[in-house]
Amino acid sequence: MRILIVDDEKIKRVTLADDLAAQGHEVDTAADGEEALERLRGRPFDVVVADVKMPRMDGLELLRRIKQGEQAPATEVIMMTAYGSIQLAVESMKAGAYDFITKPFRNEDLFPLLARLEEKRGPTAVRTAAPEPTAVEVDRELVGRSAAMSRVKKMIEICTRTDANVLLWGETGVGKDLIAQTIHRHSHRREKPYVKVGCTLFPSHLIESELYGHERGAFTGAEQRRIGRFELAQGGTLYLDDVDDIPLEHQAKLLRAIEEKVFERVGGTESVQADVRIIASTKRNLLEKVGEGTFREDLYYRLDVLRICIPPLRERKEDIPALAEHLLRRIAKDRPFRIEPDAVAALTEHDWPGNIRELYHTLERTYLLGSEHISAELIRSQITPWPERNGRGARSAAGSFQETIEQTERELLEAALREAGGNKSAAAAALGMKPSTFRDKLAKYGLG
Template identity: 40%
Template sequence: MKNETQTILIIDDDDQLRNSFFRLLTEENYQVKAAASGEQGLEMIKKQIPDLVILDIRLPGMNGMETFEAIHDIEPKLPVIIMTAYGTTQTAIEATKTGAFDYILKPFDIPDMLTIIKKALESGRFMRSHVKMDPAPDESFHEAVIGRSTPMQEVYKAIGRVSPTDATVLIRGESGTGKELIARAVYQHSSRNQKPFLPINCVAIPETLLESELFGYEKGAFTGAAHRRIGKIEQAHGGTIFLDEIGDMPLSLQSKILRLIQEKSIERLGGRETIPTDVRIIAATNRNLENAISEGMFREDLYYRLKVVTIWLPPLRERRGDIPLLEEYFLSRYSAENNLVNPGITQEAVNTLCAYPWPGNVRELANIIQKVLIFNRGAPIVQEEISQALNEKGARKNENIEENQDILSFIQKELSRTDKENLFDSCMDHFASLLIREALNLSGGNRTQAAKILGLSRPTLHSRIEKYGIKLETAVKSE
């Protein structure tokens, strides 16, 4: 899928640092603009709003805090990352509490900076891209919730009723039904829509890091905690936190989320200070929380606090009448994004789509439409093209079952060993090494291309190559 290049504005009076950022970020396929002062940066923002600003706290003339406040007045939803020296950390913390996305200390670690940049850009996109509810066929929206069936009408009604309130919302539904879009729609129609919206995936972040990511930490809270850092909950003050996959949140953190909802306060990791926090909680899960409660994996008191309002998203098989609307939307969207002419689709092909059970829901339908469109030669999409794409998907699933048996055999063998320490880490390193080798093979040894395939930054890929001792000539050698 074709993506527009994202623009990052660097505001720093250090020529060498600006040049370093330019080389680093252009290599990561970002468009980079630079300003040597706050005043110059503001003029550039007034002419064209970038996707992200990286701002030094110490600037000649208008200082970093004054510049940040002026940026916030121009576009409250524009994410700003503050750069600071150790001595001005408290100033950066105050900026973050008033709306800056995050802060990072100089000198910074490049992979860490790239990770924060990626998260900030994602957050900015979430806040500023509008989710349209059931647009008309002639309307074009990059992200929309499509459906006119009775179950979807109930979803729209629920969004309209709960959005103006501060009530906690629990969004439930199978994977691929669009829970994140519904969360963003609730946020966009709420009175908090000019404040931050920060998504946290409770599965994607390791348990050891999730607590500090959410609640922050004090200096000395653990080895490596060299300074205070505030968490996402404090950063979202006045706004909304979206806890995706909350059904998989560790029990140890569920009690802290319960306290946040009940007492509207938190404590940082390693701290004793009670910090008042005003955030709205929207949570989502595809798990059966009732079963999780009975199994002792989810707190019953948190469950009732979360489900003040529950929005149920129906699986696609229960709203088949929306499939023609969805395929029409995805054909139009992906044609525009890939600079292709929309070829249309035959009624027989639509009937085939409507008859399929769609275990992967709307996400699966979108993937099938995109694939068929890319390989289509310009004529209307016919039934055979849809059937072939669905059959290939089924064949790949069977292949994956056989491949998974090989992986499972390896895992069982490793688990049977009693002489190996750190078994989890060693197995993950084994699979990560294989994954990187295959990406390098696929890219012909091109590290930039391999990093794109893996969704990693180049510095991260380089560090992993060194960690696993992968020799480039070995990795690209034909087996």
């Protein structure tokens, strides 16, 4: 391909041009946006790789000039931007950039991106390239028309068009897992594995083995080689859920695997390539953890390239009616259900500290207890324990929580028995329980 490198940093400009020429590309260079426009007037280029910050004319203005038709609008543009310039990266994608890469980077990190672009432009592109995501597809997968959710959906569309790392930031239960899956499903890596790692699930001494695998004999009990999550996700997406829970002592190796795209299995010396796209989620402000000294600053900036801040449900209550309808269809499957208008209004009265996850389980309980008919009275009976618990000084939070769990469990057992006409085996099957477990539960609550 014919490639134009635009960067005011001479060393980077020259070395990148040399390495791309060694890969068989025809390469020219320019020191700023104005010089790049002169080059584009003289001859066509397939790709422009431009730095964002340059004298005279910066990369964003050059991108706009190219895409608005002044110079070669069919030319693809890849932006180079420094860490922390997330907003500039987002603006460049909105303005039509094909992708962006964050500085500092190794020149060879650009090769896969160019290969993907070359495949897209080639004659087999229609057969091999992943389809561009549309707003309609993302809108169908993520319920909500509020202004806050519209911003989230726009960021998802941008994330699907690039290989940059993504940080999902939001409270527990807001739907970070669903968003990570949506990004992968619409990215060019969609045919490759999507692997999730729950960073809070593994004790400190097992995290390395889970992420990178281990060799036989690496430690007591390691009777054979094990492949880690990085290798399982090769070519695809690795989702690091609750990345804020990774202990500090393991963050340096994770940084190297992300930054250099290489790692060694525990107990091994052989380097393994890590061609994965990283999506990470956090329920905490990672900059606060950086300030506390419990999270590496360099790892934070490697993860926080594109950030999606997911609003809690209490900040987008206008989405609750559509969400309730969507979730009830999932809960009921092919069976009928009816939710009264007053019940929908009752849902919007609650702040939902557990967000969509709490809403789902509340609807699931009311659907079972109401025999497919959900009233406002039933809704309020299921959500009132939360504010009562928070406002009651004499009872401990832990005690109230346990009582709420037991009350809910008893009501589910009673509802299942009622629906099954007293047939305990059928009721156990409806709840997905073993008959023996179901009988034990009945005895516990005096329902046997």
